[in-house]
Amino acid sequence: xKTKTSDWIPFYTLFKREFLRFFKVPNNTIFPQLITVLxxxxxFGIAIGSRIKEVSGVSYFLFILPGLFVQLLIxxxxxxxxxxxxxxxxxxxxxxxxxxxxSYIQFTLAYIFAGxxxxxxxxxxxIIIAMLFINVSIHHFWILIIYCLLISFVFAxxxxxxxxxxxxxxxxNIFINFVVTPLTFLGGVFYTLDMVSGTIATxxxxxxxxxxxxxxxxxxxxxxxxxxxxxLIFLVIIASILFMITYKLxxxxxxxxx
Numbered sequence: 001x002k003t004k005t006s007d008w009i010p011f012y013t014l015f016k017r018e019f020l021r022f023f024k025v026p027n028n029t030i031f032p033q034l035i036t037v038l039x040x041x042x043x044f045g046i047a048i049g050s051r052i053k054e055v056s057g058v059s060y061f062l063f064i065l066p067g068l069f070v071q072l073l074i075x076x077x078x079x080x081x082x083x084x085x086x087x088x089x090x091x092x093x094x095x096x097x098x099x100x101x102x103s104y105i106q107f108t109l110a111y112i113f114a115g116x117x118x119x120x121x122x123x124x125x126x127i128i129i130a131m132l133f134i135n136v137s138i139h140h141f142w143i144l145i146i147y148c149l150l151i152s153f154v155f156a157x158x159x160x161x162x163x164x165x166x167x168x169x170x171x172x173n174i175f176i177n178f179v180v181t182p183l184t185f186l187g188g189v190f191y192t193l194d195m196v197s198g199t200i201a202t203x204x205x206x207x208x209x210x211x212x213x214x215x216x217x218x219x220x221x222x223x224x225x226x227x228x229x230x231x232l233i234f235l236v237i238i239a240s241i242l243f244m245i246t247y248k249l250x251x252x253x254x255x256x257x258x
Contacts, residue, residue, distance in 0.1 A: 186200065
């Protein structure tokens, strides 16, 4: 049985609403993140970078760019679905979506893709800011795109899961503040494995975000500190698992109907 184009109108409508939603409050959703990245570039890229001339054959400013890019990619992909679902559940707006003629798979994908697109938008903003200071070129386009798609997909799924689970704003921010942020800073954003030793090196090597940053860094500037393909395999597996969990919870109406 062929799928009609009109069957995907509910998906497109929800996707469009969820993506455009964060443009309505740019002072909360866009400018703070980009200003924070600007300060990272000024402090680490210029102030500290003037003392660290090169890392792995590239300028320190260029070296930290992929890590900061991943940081905003993660934050954008996670924040969009998590915040939207939390607000919709607690203010009763979710009822309008549940009554609409939209399938569970369309519901799930609309939130995921909207989150991914927000992540890409903020990531692009990071690159644009970096271009004010240095020349930016892409070393391996397809590796970069595949990693970005998988990373944003994974954290959009995490965003949905936390958005369904959270009962308070504090719970909504626990994952990003106490899990993702520390792992990001210990994921090689500002250093290579050769620059650290002992406990920090061990934590970094077992840190999944290290392999995400490593893959994006290779795609952007051709520098790698770990196995690129190991990172891809890990991301494909975790993305598949998280998508199935996310879809099943939405299908069951977890914290949507109860």
